[in-house]
Amino acid sequence: MKNRIDTMFEALRENNKKALITFLTFGDPDIETSKKLVLAMENSGADLIELGIPFSDPMAEGPVIQAANVRALKHEIDLDIIFKAVSELREETQVPFVFLMYFNSVLSYGTEEFFAQCKKSGVDGVIIPDLPFEESGEIYDLTQKYGVWQISMIAPTSSEERSKAICERAKGFLYCVSSMGVTGMRDGFSTNFDEMFAMLNKYSDIPKCIGFGISKPEHIADLKKYCDGLIVGSAIVKTIAAGETAADKISAVSGLTSALKAPLI
Numbered sequence: 001m002k003n004r005i006d007t008m009f010e011a012l013r014e015n016n017k018k019a020l021i022t023f024l025t026f027g028d029p030d031i032e033t034s035k036k037l038v039l040a041m042e043n044s045g046a047d048l049i050e051l052g053i054p055f056s057d058p059m060a061e062g063p064v065i066q067a068a069n070v071r072a073l074k075h076e077i078d079l080d081i082i083f084k085a086v087s088e089l090r091e092e093t094q095v096p097f098v099f100l101m102y103f104n105s106v107l108s109y110g111t112e113e114f115f116a117q118c119k120k121s122g123v124d125g126v127i128i129p130d131l132p133f134e135e136s137g138e139i140y141d142l143t144q145k146y147g148v149w150q151i152s153m154i155a156p157t158s159s160e161e162r163s164k165a166i167c168e169r170a171k172g173f174l175y176c177v178s179s180m181g182v183t184g185m186r187d188g189f190s191t192n193f194d195e196m197f198a199m200l201n202k203y204s205d206i207p208k209c210i211g212f213g214i215s216k217p218e219h220i221a222d223l224k225k226y227c228d229g230l231i232v233g234s235a236i237v238k239t240i241a242a243g244e245t246a247a248d249k250i251s252a253v254s255g256l257t258s259a260l261k262a263p264l265i
Contacts, residue, residue: 001147003124004096005172008047009207009228018264019229020045020220021209022236022257023100025052025065027072031085033246037253041236042095044254045261050127050233053082053101064234068241079109083121090122098125098151098172112142119146125172127151133166143171151175156191160199167204174200176227178212189213193226221263232260 012019022041026034038049052065054072061069086097099118106114106128118126125148131139133152143150149172154163156177167174176196178189193210200208210223211231220230239256243249 001144003147003149003172004094005048005098005124005149008096009173012047013207013228018224018227019047019207019209020257020261020264021048021050021211021229021231022046022260023050023052023231023233024236024240024253025054025068025072026082026085027054027075027077028068028237028240029071029246029249030075031077031081033249035085035089036246036250037240038089038095039093040250040254041257042093044257045264046095046257047229048096048098050098050100050231051082051086051123052233053079053099053105055102055105057102062234064238064241068237071241079105079114079117083117083123086121086123096124097122098127099123100127100129103128103131106139111139115139115142115146115148118148123148125149125151127153127175129153133162133169140169153177154200156196163199164203167200167206170204170206173207173209173229174204175231176200176208176210178210178214178223189219189223193223197226217259217263220260224264230260230264235260 009019024034024037041049054069054077056073136150139150151172152166152170153175154166178191207228209229209231210227214220214230214232215235223230236253236256239252240249243252
């Protein structure tokens with residue numbers, strides 16, 4: 001079984017290209033602007049878009065994305081509203097969508113109903129930072145049943161044994177965390193990526209993408225040799241927050257996405 005994530009990476013690999021993955025907190029500043037931002041990012045070069053599900057305690061997020069969660073939650077946004085918005089977006093785009101969310105939101109919705117709605121609305125994967133690999137077996141069968149991949153995160157500090165186990169069960173792509181800590185923009189990276197990716201590539205040829213801290217075209221130019229895709233979150237969210245009007249936000253995010261895509265063309 002393949003979904004849009006698999007098809008996208010296969011097409012990029014055939015053309016020796018790398019993916020640009022962008023992120024926004026859905027509902028910041030509002031649902032309609034979020035939908036327009038998604039389409040603008042795709043039109044400006046994003047190959048896959050992560051949709052952050054607003055949550056009151058986003059433990060893996062730095063202050064920029066935490067603030068976006070607070071702004072979105074003021075609108076009383078919930079998963080039903082987001083599923084409806086995704087369904088509407090699917091009338092205009094087939095870009096892969098991945099939810100980034102916390103496990104309590106899945107449990108509160110009802111685990112099987114959540115994955116059924118992902119399938120129905122057009123969500124291709126989920127990243128759940130607070131659901132460790134060792135505890136993710138309880139949703140694995142549902143991800144297989146509905147073809148909605150759980151995207152596994154792997155840190156620079158992961159042991160080889162744990163990395164091997166994650167690689168062997170990974171679907172979609174591996175989210176390779178650039179640095180320890182929370183999300184946020186960084187000036188540079190101290191991780192030994194040669195060592196990290198030599199180990200990961202030994203165990204799986206699944207696409208591997210680097211995230212956490214990537215915010216500039218220079219970062220992408222430096223890191224693209226290691227991986228199949230680069231993930232940019234906080235820089236996008238900060239740009240959205242800075243715009244005074246919806247039009248300003250969309251224009252600025254389009255420009256940033258184009259600049260981030262440039263090293264991958």
